[in-house]
Amino acid sequence: MMQTALVIEDNENNMELITFILEAHGYQTLRAMTGGEGISMALSAAPDFVLLDIQLPDMDGAEALQAIRATELGRHMPIIAVTSYAMSGDKDRLLAAGCSGYIEKPIDPLLIINQVQGILEQCR
Amino acid sequence: MSASPTQRWLIESIMVMATYCLTAYVVVHVQAGMGGANLLWLPAGIALAAILLNGSLMLPAIFIAAASFHFYAFFALSSSPLQAIAATLISALGSTLQAWTTAWLLQRWIRNLQITTVPDALRFILCTAIGCTIAASIGTGALISQSKIMGEDAISLTWLTWWVGDLSGMLVVAPIALVVRHWHRGRREWSLLSLPIISLGCSFTLVTAFIVKHLDHNARLNEFHTSGIAVGKALQRTLELSYHDLRAVQAVFYNIDLTPREFHNFSAVLLSENPLIRALSWTPRVLHAQRDQFEASARQQGLKNYRIYDMQEDGSYVTAAVSSEYMPVLMIESATDTSAVPGFNLLSDPVRRDALSLSRFTAEPRATQPVQLLRGGKGVVIYWPVYRNEFQNQSGGRDSDSLRGFVSMSMEISRLAGETLRPFEDRNAETWLFDVTSPGGPVLLHYHVDGQTTAPTTAASPDIELLRQGLYHESSHHFAGRDWVMISRPLSLGNDLKAHGQFIGILAGGLGFSFMLALYMIGRQRSEHEMKARDERLMSQNAVLTHLARFGLNQDNHLDDQLCELIAASAGTLKIERVSIWLLDDDRQQLRCTHMFTHSTGEFSSGLVLDAANAPNYFATLYEGRGFAANDAQTDARTREFADSYLKPLGITSMMDVPVRVGGKPCGVVCHEHIGPPRVWAADEQNFAASIGDLASLVIEGDKRHQAEKALQESHQALERKVRERTEELHTANERLRQLDQLKSMFIASMSHELRTPLNSIIGFTGVVLQGISGPVSEKQQDHLGRVYGSAKHLLALITDVIDISKIEAGYADVYIETFPLNQLIEEAVATVQPQRLEKGLGLEVQTGMPVTITTDRKRLLQCLLNLLSNAIKYSEQGTVRVRLRADYEHAIIEVSDEGIGIPPEALGSLFQPFERIDTHLRVKTPGTGLGLYLTRKIMSDLLHGDISADSEIGRGSTFRLRVPLAPPDAAQGNMRKE
Structure with a gap:
């Protein structure tokens, strides 16, 4: 059965790159451009995991993460944070907020799918 | 009562003349019965008293009075009127001269004509005794010239009588005059004790004199009776x-x-x-x-x-x-x-x-x-x-x-x-011898007078009963059936100098002594009064000075107020009409009155000017910084220069100046100008005035200092204001800088994001295409895309480095302190560069020894280590890369050495500068930003509190050494940003 990934990412290029790689590796993708949209989609569509960009136009990624985690559905949902290289300090904060794992930007197309799968393995 | 001085002089002169002549007349007639010698010549005393009381202006009156009286006396004696006039003028001149000289001596030798000590009294007597020689000598001379007296005895007797008469007259009248003078001057100086002294003294003297006279009379009478x-x-x-x-x-x-x-x-x-x-x-x-x-x-x-x-x-x-x-x-x-x-x-x-x-x-x-x-x-x-x-x-x-x-x-x-x-020959008696046998009445047998027997004239036979009145001696003689009666009468009982000398001596001495004693008491009283008054003055002066010192030294008060207060207080305390402050101009050639207080009106004024050219003596005194007290300013050498122009029109009679000094240099005077009768400045008044001058000096000096202090303070305040302004400016500038910094940091933050995001897309999509996920790519395309991918990666690395450097330089680099095993970090780094190392076929040797735990920014340290490792790999073509870890108590030292091309010594210095790369043949082969070592050094020094050093040998390889503190220094901890 195909797994569904919700990608919450405001940058369209990134969104395309991530979704393209995921789809190329056989994942269904849902796209959300804002935090609010992402939260509602995560709760309504119930994806198998979420790739959450930390820098969103409407809210901080951690807030979105906490909002999702606050629901019954989202409590155990794998949520992978995508962080900027420069924001290395975010890692602890995100982990504390309850993210399942994180991927650092820039996204390496050769490595990303392995990273995602590795994190999902850990969640299982 | 407003008699002009001339009128007053005239009245006084007439009074003096009248008194002189009257007294002379009375004295002559009273003493005529005493043998003609004037042993108490009161007019001499009256002449002296007139001068003592009314001054030398009385001299003409004395001369006229003496001349008229002497003329009266001489005219009777003299044969020719011309001679009488000459003798009169000479002896009158003598009397006048005597009065004047005696008064002058008294005023010179007895201070204030006050008899306060016994020496004063002795001086008094001495002065009169000396003075009396003048009239005695001149008068006797006149008599000799008139041939009225001849022979040494007569001359010396006349001289002595004259001298004694004048002296006793002076000694009686002059003390009386002085007592009257004191009494006239005012009650305060009048000793109450002197009244009883005078009355007792006079009564005692009179009683004694008359008792003596009486006793003498009786003695003579007894003697007469005995003789009789x-x-x-x-x-x-x-x-x-x-x-x-x-x-x-x-x-x-x-x-x-x-x-x-x-x-x-x-x-x-x-x-x-x-x-x-x-x-x-x-x-x-x-x-x-x-x-x-x-x-x-x-x-x-x-x-x-x-x-x-x-x-x-x-x-x-x-x-x-x-x-x-x-x-x-x-x-x-x-x-x-x-x-x-x-x-x-x-x-x-x-x-x-x-x-x-x-x-x-x-x-x-x-x-x-x-x-x-x-x-x-x-x-x-x-x-x-x-x-x-x-x-x-x-x-x-x-x-x-x-x-x-x-x-x-x-x-x-x-x-x-x-x-x-x-026996009666020397008795100056007259004797009658009567025969009283016949019932027809007494018959004068004989009359005898003054030692000369005169035949009785029956016609002039006196009444025997008449003879029996008064003083007489009578003896009866029965002789051959006849009764004779002898009656003797003294012609004049005391008709000789000795008898009157005693009486007059007692009278003159007693009266003189009484009044001298009274004078002494008055003098004592007066000096006590003076002392008391001086004490009072001193006390009030002290009080005023204390007040003034307090007022004057209070710098809150304005200079003008202080000076006005000073001069008003001085005028009030010393009771002086005008007190003023005069200050020298800058060229010291002019005195300008800055403040003047007029006591009677209570008004202040200013503005008078005195030029040095008009008063050279006054200015000379001023320049010397000496004050002076001129009791008679209109004749004083220092002030008479402006007597006509200034003093007389204003009626100033006495002046007292005290210098005002600033910085020890005379710069003006405080001038006290008294109006009215000339005034003798007392020592305490002079002291007080000097204190006023000192206070004025202090006040002026204090004001100058105050002005200077104020200017200084103002400049201080200006400076402070300026500093505050500058500080504020700096503050705003800082604020702006901070805002700019924030902007910059925001800019950097956003740049790091905004620059990388498109690059990420480029790298991402290029990677996707290169992987062939989105479809097959030709070999050529793969090669080209690979170049794109590599360039994009390089650009990303450059951007990352530049942003890192910027952040560090701007102080906005984030540091995350954590504690971790250093060995692990080294392993991770070595593992990371494993692919490149292996690619170049280099060996690896890691010497870690004891595990080291460190507390620092792990990621930054890793970044540095990676940098060194990748450099070592980059610049080596063979050999082994060695990583060595050492640690002491404070630092961990990580050495990364290679066996590569090495670095020339001249390049070692600039090794850690930005965009410095070893110019070698490897350069083209080794991709690098040129920022690696610079960034590493920056991280080490600015963020991790460590340092980096290198040594190298061309062709033999290089060793880079990181030295990191095991724990961040406490002080430095605060500098680490934790946002």
């Missing part, structure tokens, strides 16, 4: 002696009849022994029947032409008229010629007849009334009857028939008196 008694006794004795002589003669005749020769021999002895006896005679009783026989027998006995004759009333002689009996003088013995006497029938003279009758009937000796002696002056004749023996009746013969005759003795009264009154 002596005289009386002498008279009595003389009379008795004569009586006895006569008795002797009578006794002889009683027994025998003497022949004229025998009588002569006998009588001559008596006469020679008793010179008072003028004549002794024998007068027989001759009956008419015996007349012729008697005359014949007398002629027989040697008396030529003897006959009995009568004396007629007119004094001529005639042959005796026929009578029952005759009493013719038969024998007479006398010192004088008595040839006419024999034959003189005594019965023819009534006076003699009376005496004879009485004697005949009483059978006792009887004296006649005074009679004109036949040869000589007035005298008395004493008759003594001689009876026949058988009829001698002891109780007094009454039988005239038994009478044989009379012996008689005549005495000249003047000689008698002259002899007996000799």
Whole structure:
């Protein structure tokens, strides 16, 4: 059965790159451009995991993460944070907020799918 | 009461003249009775007093008064009016000069004419004694020139009398005048004690003087009486002696009849022994029947032409008229010629007849009334009857028939008196001798005055009762049946210098002493008053000074207020009309009045100017910084320069200046100007004024300092304001910088995101295409895309490095401190560079030894280590890369060494500069940003508090050494940003 990934990412290029790689590796993708949209989609569509960009136009990624985690559905949902290289300090904060794992930007197309799968393995 | 000075002078002069002349007149007339010597010449004292009281202006009045009086005296003495005038002028000049000199001496030697000590009194006496020599000498000189006195004794006596008279006059009047002067000056200076002293002293003096005079009078009277008694006794004795002589003669005749020769021999002895006896005679009783026989027998006995004759009333002689009996003088013995006497029938003279009758009937000796002696002056004749023996009746013969005759003795009264009154010769007395026997009244026998016997004139016979009034001595003498009374009266009891000298000496001395004592008390009182007043003044001055010092030194008060307060206080305290402050101009050639206070109006003014050219002496004093006190400013050498222009118009009489100094240099004066009668500046007043000057100096100096301080303070404040402004500016600039920094950091943050995001897309999509996920790519395309991918990666690395450096330089680099095992970090780093190392075929040797735990920013340290490792790999073509870890107590040292190309020594210095790359052949082969070592150094030094060093050998390889503290220093911890 195909797994569904919700990608919450405001940058369209990134969104395309991530979704393209995921789809190329056989994942269904849902796209959300804002935090609010992402939260509602995560709760309504119930994806198998979420790739959450930390820098969103409407809210901080951690807030979105906490909002999702606050629901019954989202409590155990794998949520992978995508962080900027420069924001290395975010890692602890995100982990504390309850993210399942994180991927650092820039996204390496050769490595990303392995990273995602590795994190999902850990969640299982 | 507003008499002009001239009017007052005129009035005073007239009063002085009147007093002088009146006193002189009274003194002359009172003392005239005392022998003419003026031992208390009060006018001399009055002249002195006039000058002491009213000053030298009284000299003309004294001269005129003295001249008029002296003229009065001299004119009576002098023969020519011209001489009198000359003598008058000379002696008046002497009196005037004497008064002036004495006053001058007194004023010079006795301070304020106050007798406060015994030496003062002695000086007083000495001054007058010296002064009195002038008039005495000049006056005596005038008398000598008039030939009024001659001889050394007379001259010295006159001089001495004059001197003593003037001196006593001065000593009496001058103290009185001074006492009056003090009394006149005001009650405060009047000692109450002096009144009783004066009254007691004067009363005592008068009483003493008059007691002395009285005692003296009595003594003289007693002496006079004694003398009188002596005289009386002498008279009595003389009379008795004569009586006895006569008795002797009578006794002889009683027994025998003497022949004229025998009588002569006998009588001559008596006469020679008793010179008072003028004549002794024998007068027989001759009956008419015996007349012729008697005359014949007398002629027989040697008396030529003897006959009995009568004396007629007119004094001529005639042959005796026929009578029952005759009493013719038969024998007479006398010192004088008595040839006419024999034959003189005594019965023819009534006076003699009376005496004879009485004697005949009483059978006792009887004296006649005074009679004109036949040869000589007035005298008395004493008759003594001689009876026949058988009829001698002891109780007094009454039988005239038994009478044989009379012996008689005549005495000249003047000689008698002259002899007996000799003790009175020096007594200055007059003596009367009366015969009071006859009921018809006393008959003056003799008058004797002042040692000179004067024959009594019957016409001028005084009333004996009148003589018995007042002082007199009386003695009664019963003599040969007659009663004589001698009355003596002193002409003037004390008519000599000695007696009056005592009296006047006591009077003058006592009065002088009383008033001197009063003066002394007044002086003491006055000096006590003065001391008390001075104490009060000092206290008030001190209070004022204290207040002024407090006020003046309070710098909150304005300078003008302070100075005005000073001069007003000085004027008020010293009671001076005008007090002003004058300050020198900058060129010191002008004094300008800055503040002037007028006491009477209470107003302040300013603006007067005094040029140095107009008052050189005054300015000279000022320049020397000396103050002065001029009691008489209009004549004082320092101030008379502007007497006409300034002092006189304003009526300023006394001035006191004290200097004002600033910085020790005289810069002005505080000027005290007194209006009214000239004033003597007391020492305490001068001190007070000096203090005012000092205060003014202090105030001015203080003000200057205050101004300077204020300026300084203002400049301080300006500076502070400026600093504050600058600080604020800096603050705003800082704020702006901070904002700019924030902007910059935001910019950097956003850049890191915004720059990387498109690059991420490029790298991402290029990677996707290269992987062939989105479809097959040709080999050529793969090659080209690979270049794109590599370039994009390089660009990303560059951007990352640049952003890192920027952040570090801007201080916005984030540091995350954590504690971790360093060995693990090294392993991770080594693992990371494993692919490149292996690619270049380099060996690896890691020496970690003991595990080291470190607390620092792990990621940054890893970044540095990776950098070094990748460099080592980059610049090596062979050999082994060695990583060595060492640690001491504080630091961990990580060495990364290679065996690569090495670094030339000259490049070692700039190794850690940005964009420095070793210029070698490897350069083209080794991709790098050129920022790696610079960034590493920056991280090490700025973020991790460590350092990096390198040493190298060309061709042998390089060693890079990181030294990191095991724990971040506490102080540095704060600098680490934790956002």
